[in-house]
Amino acid sequence: MTTITTEPAGSTGSAGPSGGWVPSALRRRGSRRRAPYGVLLSFGVLLLVLAWSLAPGLFTRQDPAHGVPADAFQGPSTAHWFGTDHLGRDEFARVVHGSASSVTSALVAVAIGVLVGGLIGLLAGFLGGWVDVTLARVVDVLLAIPSFLLAVVVVSALGFETINAAIATGVSAVAVFARVMRSEVLKTRRAVFVEASLLLGGSRWHVLLRHVLPNASRSVLNLAVLQFGLSILVIAGLAFLGYGDPPPASDWGLLVSSGKDYPLAPWLVYAPALVTIATVLSANRISRWLRNAD
Amino acid sequence: MGVTRQPRRAPRPYLTYAVQRVVQAVVVVLLAYCFTFLVISVLPGDPVTATLRNPQNNFTEEEVQRIVAYYGLDRPVWVQLWEALSRFVQGDLGVSLRSNLPVSTLIGDVLGSTVVLAVSALVVALALAFGIAYGTRNAPAPVAKALRAFPSLFLSVPNFVIGLLLINVFAFNLGLFQVIDSEGPAATFFAAIALGIPVSAQVAEVLIANLDHEARQDYAGFATSRGLSRSRLFWRHLLKPSSLPVVTVIALTVGELLGGALITETIFGRTGIGSLVQRSVTTQDLPVLQAVVVLAAVVFVVVNLVVDLVYPLLDPRVDLRGAARAPRTAAEQPLETTQGASA
Numbered sequence: 001m002t003t004i005t006t007e008p009a010g011s012t013g014s015a016g017p018s019g020g021w022v023p024s025a026l027r028r029r030g031s032r033r034r035a036p037y038g039v040l041l042s043f044g045v046l047l048l049v050l051a052w053s054l055a056p057g058l059f060t061r062q063d064p065a066h067g068v069p070a071d072a073f074q075g076p077s078t079a080h081w082f083g084t085d086h087l088g089r090d091e092f093a094r095v096v097h098g099s100a101s102s103v104t105s106a107l108v109a110v111a112i113g114v115l116v117g118g119l120i121g122l123l124a125g126f127l128g129g130w131v132d133v134t135l136a137r138v139v140d141v142l143l144a145i146p147s148f149l150l151a152v153v154v155v156s157a158l159g160f161e162t163i164n165a166a167i168a169t170g171v172s173a174v175a176v177f178a179r180v181m182r183s184e185v186l187k188t189r190r191a192v193f194v195e196a197s198l199l200l201g202g203s204r205w206h207v208l209l210r211h212v213l214p215n216a217s218r219s220v221l222n223l224a225v226l227q228f229g230l231s232i233l234v235i236a237g238l239a240f241l242g243y244g245d246p247p248p249a250s251d252w253g254l255l256v257s258s259g260k261d262y263p264l265a266p267w268l269v270y271a272p273a274l275v276t277i278a279t280v281l282s283a284n285r286i287s288r289w290l291r292n293a294d
Numbered sequence: 295m296g297v298t299r300q301p302r303r304a305p306r307p308y309l310t311y312a313v314q315r316v317v318q319a320v321v322v323v324l325l326a327y328c329f330t331f332l333v334i335s336v337l338p339g340d341p342v343t344a345t346l347r348n349p350q351n352n353f354t355e356e357e358v359q360r361i362v363a364y365y366g367l368d369r370p371v372w373v374q375l376w377e378a379l380s381r382f383v384q385g386d387l388g389v390s391l392r393s394n395l396p397v398s399t400l401i402g403d404v405l406g407s408t409v410v411l412a413v414s415a416l417v418v419a420l421a422l423a424f425g426i427a428y429g430t431r432n433a434p435a436p437v438a439k440a441l442r443a444f445p446s447l448f449l450s451v452p453n454f455v456i457g458l459l460l461i462n463v464f465a466f467n468l469g470l471f472q473v474i475d476s477e478g479p480a481a482t483f484f485a486a487i488a489l490g491i492p493v494s495a496q497v498a499e500v501l502i503a504n505l506d507h508e509a510r511q512d513y514a515g516f517a518t519s520r521g522l523s524r525s526r527l528f529w530r531h532l533l534k535p536s537s538l539p540v541v542t543v544i545a546l547t548v549g550e551l552l553g554g555a556l557i558t559e560t561i562f563g564r565t566g567i568g569s570l571v572q573r574s575v576t577t578q579d580l581p582v583l584q585a586v587v588v589l590a591a592v593v594f595v596v597v598n599l600v601v602d603l604v605y606p607l608l609d610p611r612v613d614l615r616g617a618a619r620a621p622r623t624a625a626e627q628p629l630e631t632t633q634g635a636s637a
Binding site for chain 2: 137138140141142143144145146147148149150152153154156157229233236237240241243253256257260263266269273276277280281284285288
């Protein structure tokens with residue numbers, strides 16, 4: 001279709017080589033530069049957490065919901081990696097089994113952000129005119145309300161469940177995705193290769209799907225990874241305040257929240273907290289790496 | 295940056311720009327009110343009457359009727375919204391469903407504590423951010439490199455964990471403050487650290503990015519080649535141009551301070567807007583919730599409006615052409631700066 005293989009001068013400014021026609025999110029694989037060790041480690045952490053949430057039974061044989069009362073408040077040991085809680089439940093088992101709901105909620109939140117925010121940004125950027133002006137105000141409103149407060153309001157309107165916390169977090173992430181998508185679309189829309197495609201007889205839909213979306217995908221992917229980490233934090237915060245599923249669910253935020261009542265057993269706070277931090281840090285690191293790969 | 299995006303338009307005078315921005319700000323606040331109202335009333339569930347008729351709340355049937363009539367709960371949502379909006383424009387924030395007190399009284403009672411906390415958190419955040427940024431340019435290489443990882447680390451730690459850690463170390467182990475005396479200066483200081491750390495990360499990220507950008511400029515190379523020391527270069531030349539965009543970032547983090555106060559106040563046992571929200575959520579006291587959200591939106595919009603209005607005066611390079619998009623571009627700025635810098 002298009003024969004333009006090099007970057008049309010001045011088309012995308014500082015965005016790097018996003019002017020070609022290979023979807024920029026995939027281009028990374030072409031270059032054979034090795035990822036730094038920190039990034040590999042981050043991928044490892046995320047894969048481990050993902051594995052925990054898919055098949056918790058493979059990683060721990062202990063029951064997360066029932067404990068041995070005689071074993072209460074044991075410190076971390078080889079038998080109980082993260083120690084035990086006030087009911088003698090294995091904290092590691094609780095963290096592993098809790099990761100499914102923490103990870104799923106974060107993914108749901110990101111999906112809502114990408115779909116709704118992406119659609120808003122796409123429409124605003126691509127159609128322009130009054131659609132853009134109207135959607136810009138909607139995004140301004142969403143930005144004006146502190147995202148955590150917005151999530152709290154949405155979750156209290158929907159009811160205190162983890163899935164609602166995920167939806168609430170997703171709603172609070174819509175504005176950022178809309179903003180990034182819009183600016184990417186605007187950037188690409190003015191590119192010479194888009195003009196060329198239109199001149200060659202490409203329909204608006206063709207241009208949108210073949211050129212604009214693939215070029216925007218890179219930035220949206222970065223943001224999605226970053227937002228995954230942020231969503232974990234927000235959902236943990238909501239769970240910490242008790243706006244998620246009640247115990248015996250073992251969301252990471254909830255684990256920290258119930259662990260804080262036992263200052264003499266600090267591992268009950270630190271173990272889930274460290275897992276959360278490691279996950280978010282990994283997501284941030286990968287997002288930064290994707291961003292710098294241009 | 296984005297402000298110059300539409301170069302084909304004729305330049306506009308500052309006054310037009312200012313008027314446009316003010317009108318936009320008012321529109322955003324009103325829309326924010328409508329948005330929260332709709333979120334609260336359109337979503338499934340009827341928490342208002344559920345709360346009112348909850349026997350624990352001791353409302354007589356007559357009082358229930360009066361409140362239902364006040365909020366027009368028996369009428370269509372659009373009528374309710376219109377009435378609520380006209381009350382809001384007149385400054386009436388409604389009546390709490392829980393205590394039967396005006397919402398403005400409830401908020402007024404706790405506002406001071408949250409303002410103190412938020413302002414101290416901002417001070418802490420700025421001090422930390424500037425400290426980190428100074429270190430990345432002037433400390434020995436390994437330290438500087440380590441310091442660059444700090445913003446990312448700060449952004450990855452849930453702020454309730456920071457709070458719990460501070461309480462554990464400084465209150466329980468070192469005894470530097472009493473958890474019971476939650477509003478005392480020492481406790482406020484540590485609460486401010488907990489709230490300020492995530493904010494400092496954002497400020498530091500932008501500041502470091504700007505410093506790196508400035509350090510690559512010709513004037514910086516020239517000054518170094520003439521024998522200016524690193525720290526003199528930092529203080530005399532790099533700091534000023536790098537700090538200006540930070541003003542925009544600070545304005546954008548205002549919301550974060552208010553949202554974060556929710557968790558920080560809960561952990562440190564403070565009475566403030568955050569704990570009021572927390573209580574209103576558990577008791578489904580929607581008018582209070584609605585008022586707090588709108589208040590937060592007003593604060594955010596006003597702070598950003600002031601920054602947008604003052605910024606062109608501080609930095610004459612800012613071009614007001616295409617200024618209709620000012621709030622949006624202001625919001626884009628930190629993200630793009632961060633991206634550009636780490637690229």
